[in-house]
Amino acid sequence: MRNRSATYQSEAVFGALADPTRRAVLDLLRRGSLPAGRIAQAFPVSRPAVSKHLRLLRRARLVEERRNGRQRVYQLNPGPLRAVDNWLNRYRAFWQSSLTSLKAFVEAQHAKETSTRAHKSKK
DSSP states (O other), rough: OOOOOOOOOHHHHHHHHHHHHHHHHHHTTTOOOEEEEHHHHTTSSSHHHHHHHHHHHHTTTSSSEEEETTTEEEEEETTTTHHHHHHHHHHHHHHHHHHHHHHHHHHHHHHHHHHHHHHHHHH
């Protein structure tokens, strides 16, 4: 049986990353911690909409929130992205293998064509 909390965690991470605005928020936070108001200013949507995005990112544990007086300051928590990286690794291995095979095929074809041309030009 799968660990339900781990499954929920990774599903929440993938769900959070599905939205381009949330990905943009994470990109913004890669540069450092920011208060919610500064994050909201970076987007053409309302502050409540940005708050909803931040709430989903927080639930997925992709961002951490701390209070500084009345401000809510957010920072990136890259830990949950390991689940995404692990999932992508399987595809990286597939594509690396496929591209290596393609390279070998193209090089063999090129060598064959070059050999054929050289042989024809000698006749």
